[in-house]
Amino acid sequence: MNQATDITVFSRDPGSASWLRAGGTVHVARRAQPDLADKGSAFLVLATASGLSAVSDFVSQANRLHRLRGLLVHMDMDANWLTQMLDRADLRTLRNCLVHSGSDVPQRVVEAWRCGAQNELIADITVTEKAVFALTCAFERLEVPIDSLVPLKKLSPEQRRDFQVAADGNYVYWPSADVHLDVDALRVAVNPDHRHKADLERIKRLADFGSRVRLVRKKHGLGRAALAGVPERSLRRIETGEVLPRAETLAKLAKSHGLTVVEYLNEVAEAAA
Numbered sequence: 001m002n003q004a005t006d007i008t009v010f011s012r013d014p015g016s017a018s019w020l021r022a023g024g025t026v027h028v029a030r031r032a033q034p035d036l037a038d039k040g041s042a043f044l045v046l047a048t049a050s051g052l053s054a055v056s057d058f059v060s061q062a063n064r065l066h067r068l069r070g071l072l073v074h075m076d077m078d079a080n081w082l083t084q085m086l087d088r089a090d091l092r093t094l095r096n097c098l099v100h101s102g103s104d105v106p107q108r109v110v111e112a113w114r115c116g117a118q119n120e121l122i123a124d125i126t127v128t129e130k131a132v133f134a135l136t137c138a139f140e141r142l143e144v145p146i147d148s149l150v151p152l153k154k155l156s157p158e159q160r161r162d163f164q165v166a167a168d169g170n171y172v173y174w175p176s177a178d179v180h181l182d183v184d185a186l187r188v189a190v191n192p193d194h195r196h197k198a199d200l201e202r203i204k205r206l207a208d209f210g211s212r213v214r215l216v217r218k219k220h221g222l223g224r225a226a227l228a229g230v231p232e233r234s235l236r237r238i239e240t241g242e243v244l245p246r247a248e249t250l251a252k253l254a255k256s257h258g259l260t261v262v263e264y265l266n267e268v269a270e271a272a273a
Contacts, residue, residue: 007113009038012047012054013074019107020046024266027116042069044113046106048076049099052089059091069113070096070139072106077243085145096139096224098123108169112137115265121169127160134186137169148189151179168247207241212271213253214239216264219271227256 008027011020022028029036036058036082043062052073062068070092076080082099086092093109094097100106100270105124112121125134132149134142146152152160152174159176166173171182217239224232224239229252237243247255254264 005042005113005116006040007042007044007069008036009046009110010036010055010058011045012051012104014048015073015074015103016046016106019103020110021262023262024114024269025116026110037065037067038062041067043067044069044110045071045123046074046075047071049082049085050077052085056091059094060225063094068094068096070098070109072109073097073099074106075099075101095141098135098139100124104167106262108165108167111139111262111265112169114262115269121166122172122183123169125163125165125172127155127163132186134172134183136183142183142186142190144186144189149181151177166247168250170244170247209244209268210241211238213245214266215271216257216267219267222256227253230256 006025006027008029009020010032012030027040032055032248040075045055045059045062045068052087055071059068073082073168078097078102098105099107108121109118109123112118112123119140123135123137123139125132127133130146132142132144132146132152133247134144146160155174155177159174161173162176164173164175165171171180175181217224224235227235230249234249238245238249250261250264254261257264257267259267
């Protein structure tokens with residue numbers, strides 16, 4: 001896991017009101033003050049397609065300052081009108097623009113940045129006849145030929161399109177073949193030379209995350225046996241860096257500490273390893 005960095009989320013998407021909260025390294029702005037782009041070092045912008053004009057000046061300014069990390073556009077109208085809405089707002093199509101239809105994708109992106117894991121988590125994915133197109137929460141685009149993904153080559157086109165992205169973006173899952181692929185697996189499929197670097201980063205990430213989990217547990221005065229629902233052996237493997245916890249295990253860890261998953265991950269990210 002990378003060190004979390006401060007990020008400001010400027011939101012003009014009404015749909016974010018039910019879930020977007022400031023906390024940890026995430027700051028929230030709902031009005032574009034004249035000097036907002038000068039105050040923060042990095043920005044995510046949430047907007048509706050029909051309301052792009054309301055954020056266009058800020059997006060252009062943040063982009064000129066190289067502080068725009070991503071523009072997340074909620075399609076609240078016919079998708080055929082997206083190009084016209086961008087033109088109306090005098091916005092060029094940005095490389096770090098992500099179009100979505102619900103709240104799961106922007107939530108995934110914001111929480112990934114909150115935890116400093118934007119480079120390791122999947123924001124969104126689509127599958128065509130010949131390739132898997134993935135976008136990380138850091139807006140890195142990956143195009144992976146199906147021929148490079150042996151488990152998917154055996155599936156029919158219909159089965160390939162039947163996939164699920166984990167709520168936290170940790171992996172994408174094809175239930176018909178019981179195949180899980182994370183960002184590193186997709187990168188290795190594109191560039192086999194990435195495997196060695198990925199293995200080294202994984203070892204470092206596992207150890208760092210595990211040590212932070214241990215520090216948070218001790219901070220709360222909990223012993224390994226006190227974490228209900230998480231076997232002591234499993235917790236030891238997490239804390240020693242042997243494995244990373246799955247989403248359901250994270251939920252149990254958070255509950256044992258009296259925290260929500262977001263609050264728990266914030267403490268883990270901020271723990272002094």
